[in-house]
Amino acid sequence: MKFSRADFPEDFLFGTATSSYQIEGHGQGGAGQTHWDTFAATPGNVARAENGRIACDHYNRLDEDLDLLKGLGVDVYRFSTSWARVLPEGRGPVNEEGLDFYDRLVDGLLERGIKPAATLYHWELPSQLADRGGWTNRDIGDWFADFTQVVMERIGDRVWSAAPINEPWCVAFMSHFLGLQAPGLRDIRATARAMHHVLLAHGRSIGVMRDLGMKNLGAVCNFEYAIPVDDSPEAAKAARTYDGYYNRFFISGLFNKSYPSDVLEGLGPHMPENYQDDFDIIGQPVDWCGINYYTRKIIAPTDGPWPALEEVEGPLPKTAMDWEIYPDGLYHFLKRVHEGYTRGLPLYVTENGLASYDKVSGGEVHDQQRIDYINDHVARVKRAADEGIPVKGYYLWSLMDNYEWSLGYDKRFGLVHVDFQSLKRTPKASYHQMAKALGR
Numbered sequence: 001m002k003f004s005r006a007d008f009p010e011d012f013l014f015g016t017a018t019s020s021y022q023i024e025g026h027g028q029g030g031a032g033q034t035h036w037d038t039f040a041a042t043p044g045n046v047a048r049a050e051n052g053r054i055a056c057d058h059y060n061r062l063d064e065d066l067d068l069l070k071g072l073g074v075d076v077y078r079f080s081t082s083w084a085r086v087l088p089e090g091r092g093p094v095n096e097e098g099l100d101f102y103d104r105l106v107d108g109l110l111e112r113g114i115k116p117a118a119t120l121y122h123w124e125l126p127s128q129l130a131d132r133g134g135w136t137n138r139d140i141g142d143w144f145a146d147f148t149q150v151v152m153e154r155i156g157d158r159v160w161s162a163a164p165i166n167e168p169w170c171v172a173f174m175s176h177f178l179g180l181q182a183p184g185l186r187d188i189r190a191t192a193r194a195m196h197h198v199l200l201a202h203g204r205s206i207g208v209m210r211d212l213g214m215k216n217l218g219a220v221c222n223f224e225y226a227i228p229v230d231d232s233p234e235a236a237k238a239a240r241t242y243d244g245y246y247n248r249f250f251i252s253g254l255f256n257k258s259y260p261s262d263v264l265e266g267l268g269p270h271m272p273e274n275y276q277d278d279f280d281i282i283g284q285p286v287d288w289c290g291i292n293y294y295t296r297k298i299i300a301p302t303d304g305p306w307p308a309l310e311e312v313e314g315p316l317p318k319t320a321m322d323w324e325i326y327p328d329g330l331y332h333f334l335k336r337v338h339e340g341y342t343r344g345l346p347l348y349v350t351e352n353g354l355a356s357y358d359k360v361s362g363g364e365v366h367d368q369q370r371i372d373y374i375n376d377h378v379a380r381v382k383r384a385a386d387e388g389i390p391v392k393g394y395y396l397w398s399l400m401d402n403y404e405w406s407l408g409y410d411k412r413f414g415l416v417h418v419d420f421q422s423l424k425r426t427p428k429a430s431y432h433q434m435a436k437a438l439g440r
């Protein structure tokens with residue numbers, strides 16, 4: 001790597017991130033069914049109809065994976081807790097074996113000197129709650145508060161940080177408007193409701209954790225830099241619309257207790273009644289904000305109904321996701337979130353990384369594109385830090401190759417290669433370089 005710890009302040013933290021459904025293996029340990037199992041079983045939704053039943057089998061290989069983290073030399077590990085593993089029916093009976101797993105995970109991290117950063121929800125909703133309307137049902141605020149209570153009564157005394165929900169945009173918009181994630185809807189009314197309820201649930205969960213006396217609570221949003229396809233006013237408007245529902249809606253609800261008026265022009269008629277009354281719950285103070293950033297999108301106007309735009313192909317080099325590599329976007333969002341929304345709160349890059357088609361040969365994996373990507377993005381984080389933006393950490397997505405949702409297992413985001421037949425782990429060149437950069 002071109003950077004080392006010495007380039008950053010003493011208290012700057014490096015980490016990696018994963019999520020429960022993507023690595024654990026959901027078909028074991030008494031976990032209940034989730035809407036991702038259903039979504040993946042429906043033909044056409046997921047490449048090769050792959051699901052998270054086995055994934056990386058992290059559930060049975062916890063110690064091996066924690067040792068990999070230790071070998072990497074990270075300060076923090078960002079993981080998520082599976083709602084259906086803890087409460088198989090979403091509410092009611094607790095699966096003690098599931099809670100025990102997260103207990104062992106947290107203790108295993110602490111024993112290795114790594115800070116546990118918990119996310120309560122990273123996308124796998126228990127099927128029984130999905131059957132009741134999932135994120136479109138306002139009751140999810142209560143359900144999620146109860147889930148928060150059960151998990152944090154158990155591990156809340158030892159986690160270093162906690163965030164309720166990973167990426168409200170993906171939970172609400174990608175899943176209910178674009179149909180690309182479970183539950184796979186394409187329905188503007190369901191979308192508007194989910195967009196609001198996901199923030200309501202965030203606020204309810206923060207309230208529960210405060211009552212438990214927990215500290216260092218945050219919110220994690222994802223961002224994509226929107227570029228108009230040309231100089232026309234129509235293209236500028238389309239890019240602004242995209243920026244509104246993607247980048248501004250959630251952060252504005254969380255930190256400014258309002259939704260952007262241009263987004264409400266499209267979604268307003270579909271919002272839940274009296275949604276404004278929830279802003280005090282949604283916008284209650286948090287201690288940090290997480291930024292997930294991967295790419296930019298080139299936006300062109302279309303004639304269709306709201307949002308009347310489409311993504312078009314851009315000219316920059318791409319990753320295996322077909323995502324353009326655009327490191328300046330990370331700097332842009334650190335600055336913009338700090339100046340426009342969080343105003344001095346600590347920021348963490350809670351996800352950044354790339355997929356590549358890595359292969360093991362002679363026991364080694366040469367993933368130079370990942371090394372370059374990390375270098376270029378960490379350089380923008382450093383630029384932001386040097387300018388006084390309070391960015392306090394960088395967590396790479398991901399520790400190991402895993403289930404990349406609707407794209408299945410061939411998009412490899414890991415520092416560690418996983419053979420999904422034998423489940424053997426092989427640290428890639430990027431892992432070895434990262435370990436050197438983080439060495440003390």
Ligand code: PNW
Nearest residue numbers: 019022166167170222224292351397404
């Ligand atoms: C993140 N998009 O989500 C997630 O938090 C991870 O679970 C996931 O593995 C990672 O990115 C890589 O995809 C996103 O299409 C997924 O705009 C897709 C999009 C954005 C974020």
